[in-house]
Amino acid sequence: YHTLRLILGDQLNVQHSWYRENTDGILYVLMEILPETQYVQHHIQKICGFFLAMRAFAAQLEAMGHHVQYFKLDDTNNLQGFAANCTQLIERHHIQHFEYQLPDEWRVDQQLLAFCQSLGSSKVFDSEHFFSTRTELAELFTGKKTYLMESFYRKMRSKHQILMEPDGKTPLTGRWNYDAENRKKMPATLQVPPALQQIKDASHIVTLLAKMGVKTIGTIDPQRFNWPITRVESLALLEHFIALRLPAFGDYQDAMTDRDWLLFHSRLSFSMNLKLISPQEVITACIDYWQAHPETVPYSALEGFVRQIVGWREYMRGIYWAEMPRYQKLNYFEHTAALPSWFWHAETKMNCLSQAIGQSLEYAYAHHIQRLMLTGNFALLLGVHPDEVDAWYLGIYIDALEWVEITNTRGMSQFADGGIVGTKPYVSSANYIHKMSDHCSKCHYDKSLRHGPKACPFNALYWDFYDRHSDKLRSNPRVGMAYQVWDKIDGTEKAQILEHAAWIKQHVDGL
Numbered sequence: 394y395h396t397l398r399l400i401l402g403d404q405l406n407v408q409h410s411w412y413r414e415n416t417d418g419i420l421y422v423l424m425e426i427l428p429e430t431q432y433v434q435h436h437i438q439k440i441c442g443f444f445l446a447m448r449a450f451a452a453q454l455e456a457m458g459h460h461v462q463y464f465k466l467d468d469t470n471n472l473q474g475f476a477a478n479c480t481q482l483i484e485r486h487h488i489q490h491f492e493y494q495l496p497d498e499w500r501v502d503q504q505l506l507a508f509c510q511s512l513g514s515s516k517v518f519d520s521e522h523f524f525s526t527r528t529e530l531a532e533l534f535t536g537k538k539t540y541l542m543e544s545f546y547r548k549m550r551s552k553h554q555i556l557m558e559p560d561g562k563t564p565l566t567g568r569w570n571y572d573a574e575n576r577k578k579m580p581a582t583l584q585v586p587p588a589l590q591q592i593k594d595a596s597h598i599v600t601l602l603a604k605m606g607v608k609t610i611g612t613i614d615p616q617r618f619n620w621p622i623t624r625v626e627s628l629a630l631l632e633h634f635i636a637l638r639l640p641a642f643g644d645y646q647d648a649m650t651d652r653d654w655l656l657f658h659s660r661l662s663f664s665m666n667l668k669l670i671s672p673q674e675v676i677t678a679c680i681d682y683w684q685a686h687p688e689t690v691p692y693s694a695l696e697g698f699v700r701q702i703v704g705w706r707e708y709m710r711g712i713y714w715a716e717m718p719r720y721q722k723l724n725y726f727e728h729t730a731a732l733p734s735w736f737w738h739a740e741t742k743m744n745c746l747s748q749a750i751g752q753s754l755e756y757a758y759a760h761h762i763q764r765l766m767l768t769g770n771f772a773l774l775l776g777v778h779p780d781e782v783d784a785w786y787l788g789i790y791i792d793a794l795e796w797v798e799i800t801n802t803r804g805m806s807q808f809a810d811g812g813i814v815g816t817k818p819y820v821s822s823a824n825y826i827h828k829m830s831d832h833c834s835k836c837h838y839d840k841s842l843r844h845g846p847k848a849c850p851f852n853a854l855y856w857d858f859y860d861r862h863s864d865k866l867r868s869n870p871r872v873g874m875a876y877q878v879w880d881k882i883d884g885t886e887k888a889q890i891l892e893h894a895a896w897i898k899q900h901v902d903g904l
């Protein structure tokens with residue numbers, strides 16, 4: 394071989410131009426290594442999903458005629474590091490040249506940059522996955538005081554001519570944004586289609602992890618693993634989503650219910666984040682279906698979905714590369730508390746949190762509003778250290794990779810960046826949770842009380858949060874309203890609320 398090409402576990406893109414080239418002299422390498430299983434405690438389904446997908450991808454490349462070296466976690470010659478394993482292959486095969494694709498994580502990027510410095514000849518390629526480059530967002534907002542998702546999203550739509558009128562400048566229908574239409578509560582009678590079943594056996598990976606002493610969180614039914622691990626399965630999931638879930642996606646995007654863990658969400662983040670499928674083909678398939686079935690898919694649902702992928706997903710990546718590595722240390726509110734113990738077992742009388750955490754442990758999945766307005770909201774109100782919150786999110790979700798996890802968690806959800814991602818902290822009392830879900834009706838706590846043993850803990854913590862961060866938030870025009878309400882509450886009531894919040898903080902593990 395003259396060239397060694399490294400494929401990372403989240404670079405399983407068979408459509409990459411690499412694989413259209415002559416394979417002679419090129420050795421591809423994929424590896425399962427302990428540090429990647431240990432930089433945070435991962436959900437067991439997350440590691441199973443990655444390893445199964447990597448193994449299937451290696452087999453696919455071999456079937457296409459490529460030369461592949463695959464290191465399993467327990468292979469005796471596995472040196473458990475990107476650089477160490479690549480070095481042994483370079484030496485063994487007298488390889489002169491090393492190539493890799495741009496990693497999405499800063500941590501891995503640094504490792505590979507350092508590795509390349511030790512080599513004579515190396516080259517890095519684009520991963521050919523995203524709509525924007527690593528630096529495009531930073532360039533777009535040069536000289537501006539803040540980033541803004543909406544202007545970035547419009548720029549992406551125009552640049553890639555997505556949902557645009559033939560003039561190329563006007564958004565289709567004349568409106569860019571249908572967010573306001575996408576906020577309905579789930580009617581009690583509405584049926585949710587069951588999640589697509591793509592069952593396969595993961596027992597051998599579960600056994601491997603136990604043998605190698607890898608500590609994990611969450612549960613798995615080893616013989617009934619249900620995440621897509623190939624491109625074909627990912628495309629089937631996409632098709633299922635479009636036909637059965639996309640039509641109601643917009644309406645119930647922010648809804649939550651005891652009845653179902655997935656609602657009308659796509660579950661495509663895992664496939665996309667591993668690059669089994671591309672964001673371009675996901676939205677193209679949605680747009681094509683909408684064009685063929687305009688009576689089934691409302692335009693607001695289509696636009697809402699496209700916005701998540703062309704807008705939010707790319708925006709988060711752009712901010713990540715503009716702000717790392719300082720971003721991982723930001724703690725705007727100087728929060729220091731620990732996460733409640735029930736984040737690891739879901740045994741809390743708070744129904745909404747028990748549901749959201751319970752399903753996260755069971756499926757390695759929660760949808761956006763559960764992540765933002767239940768677990769994230771509670772952690773922020775409680776004043777949990779953002780490092781703890783980050784570690785939990787980075788571990789528990791099957792789609793969690795730092796470039797998209799940290800900007801969502803530290804930024805959007807914890808406002809630990811002081812307003813880089815968003816313009817205000819996403820916090821709420823029980824009011825919002827009741828408006829968007831049916832959780833409160835089956836809860837031990839009373840959504841309408843602000844203090845006392847039965848009071849919903851979100852309420853006292855919500856006012857306590859605003860009260861203790863008045864210096865940082867009062868002048869924010871998007872938050873001001875909350876202070877108008879707080880200021881009108883009489884002194885005795887205020888004292889009782891704050892006293893109850895202090896009690897909650899001391900007894901949080903027993904809530």
Ligand code: FAD
Nearest residue numbers: 658659660661662701705706761764765792793798801806
């Ligand atoms: P759908 O609701 O079907 O949305 C479609 C797609 O849009 C998703 O697959 C995803 O690729 C994209 N998307 C939607 N919202 C966002 C967003 N805010 N940022 C980036 N992409 C978005 N997403 C991850 O992929 N990995 C993470 O580690 C992650 N951590 C999060 C942590 C917190 C605290 C929050 C609030 C959100 C996080 N998200 C993360 C974003 C979002 O919650 C998930 O992408 C989504 O829930 C995945 O499920 P889905 O594929 O069914 O999404």
Ligand code: SF4
Nearest residue numbers: 743745832833836849
């Ligand atoms: Fe959650 Fe409070 Fe509603 Fe209970 S009452 S479900 S804790 S918001």
